[in-house]
Amino acid sequence: MIIQENDKLILITNDDGLYAAGLKTLTDVMQEFGKVVVISATESRSAMSQALTVQQPLRVKLLEENEKKMIYACSGTPTDGVKLAVNQLLGRRPDLIVSGINHGSNASASVLYSGTMAAALEGCLYGITSVGFSLNSYSSTADFSVCEKYIRMVCKMVLSEPLPQGVCLNVNIPAIKASEVKGIRVARQASGWWQEEFEKRKDPMGKTYYWLTGCFVNREPESTDTDEWAMQNGYVSVVPVTTDMTAHNFISELKTKF
């Protein structure tokens, strides 16, 4: 793949692995914007958050290359993949990093666990404009075509006006018919948490093990300015996400305590 000076270079990753339907949709749409490099694991790396592989080395393999795209398999986490691509593989700084389309919502507290959003946050730390996309469906037959229009809208916007340093976008798309989507709604992260209900089982040797399950609890279902509300009410939610985790509004009070 030859990248001309005026080509846009787009790095694509996800946390559901190279064979996920959401990655295919995202890769197809992004080729309208420029040359694309895809890097992901062959298997799912879901809920990896911004984990790094530090105990083992990383492996990378070029799987496919044509005039429009390159696809790499990477042994690590989504964040490892972004680091490897930006530092070792791309040869030049990408104009945009997009991650997804995730199979399942990354609204509210899920942003903290998400490998998809971690890849976008990693892009942020490098000062590269980055966006994570998620569809609110875990179904293996989910229809990702509803996302296409909104991927185009968001990417057109961020390619013309780069995001501020340290800010990426968390885009969550409702799993409804394209004709039913009411549009984009800029929102804030809803306050919520995952109520865990571990499933306790016995293995064939009689020893106990646990499967992590759980259901999401929205602490503020009445608030209409959150990502959860937007998605549940037929909007595509767009939350600006920051790499600065400081609770700024608690600093002055905390200073009085020491």
Add this chain to the structure above:
Amino acid sequence: MIIQENDKLILITNDDGLYAAGLKTLTDVMQEFGKVVVISATESRSAMSQALTVQQPLRVKLLEENEKKMIYACSGTPTDGVKLAVNQLLGRRPDLIVSGINHGSNASASVLYSGTMAAALEGCLYGITSVGFSLNSYSSTADFSVCEKYIRMVCKMVLSEPLPQGVCLNVNIPAIKASEVKGIRVARQASGWWQEEFEKRKDPMGKTYYWLTGCFVNREPESTDTDEWAMQNGYVSVVPVTTDMTAHNFISELKTKF
């Protein structure tokens, strides 16, 4: 271990594993405050961020129990350990979750990768007062005793005045003599990033692999209100960290773009 109604119950975890020196120091100090339950992996889970184990089941083993403490080994990440303890093992809500003492700084952008801080953030999501402690030294012979005084100060404070919903503390302690520490400084997360320099090697079969290395770059070395500045200048930095990753100050501008 019998927990009386007026005993404080403290959950302790870390990401350096059960045999880390930092965990021992933290566990020793916390027994001054109440009954303690320790849960961690037998091996290091460093840089795991808020990763969850969803592809495999989890295993837990009670390793030690006496009148003051219980120690569990858990097969998962630090966040898994907090979830398992709170939901399956403790029998009652803990009064405090403490994580660490991490071997190495979790100031600035490291908060995003840190398994230590992820455990504190997980506590936050449950509405439990949580604090992560880190010593700015990766040395295997690091002296953690410098931390003891500040663990006592911080824990005394948060046990008497619980933190607000969704806020935990990131405490970073300089690796200097106790007599040289200038005190506690409430700070904000410095803007910074890790500049990666992968080490590319060949395995005995002639195939390429990469080790992730890198060095931290502070984007604002002149700012005196950051955690990096505090730690580099002999202070213990205390940053209030939020689970809300919304870039609130970019919302109104973003609304004009769609």
